Amino acid sequence: MGVVKTDKWLRQLYHRPAAICEKFKTHFKGASAAEIYGYLAYHGMYQPENKGAGIVRQLQNLHVWEIAKNEFLCCKKEWDGPDVPIYIFPSDSANLLIQNEFNGKAGLAFKDQYFYSFLPGTVKRKSGHYLSTNITMFVGLQNTRKRRPIMFYWIRLF
Helix, strand or coil: CEECCHHHHHHHHCCCHHHHHHCCHHHCCCCCHHHHHHHHHHCCECCCCCCHHHHHHHHHHCCHHHHHHHHHHHHHHHHCCCCCEEEEECECCCCHHHHHHCCCCEEEEECCEEEEECCHHHCCCCCCCCCHHHHHHHHHHHCCCCCCCEEEECCCCC
């Protein structure tokens, strides 16, 4: 599966994040799209703001989705990791904990999917191995039967 082109979703539905969550609702059995969005927003996913289109454009100009795809493929091959969808979204710029303590980056990993959230100001073009720090979570989660999420914040990713 790999990196999902959420940038396309964001260009069309940025101001309707529950509609975006509708696209992967099948991974959350019994939850509504609004509940999924509430959960992801609580863990750092963006909340719509007026400058949203500009944020998405900046992330595209930084080639975030391509960098993530290349890094995921490298890590997946090296560690024989699972082939799961990776969803990339802007982080919540109003969440002071994420912005101040974790440099604007957050993520949420399930055994069958992975969510990244960050803002353009936290991304550097030559980012190194930003997925490799956390991809090992997938390997560990791959063998567990629990569908319990693991929340993490980046220390060094971008």
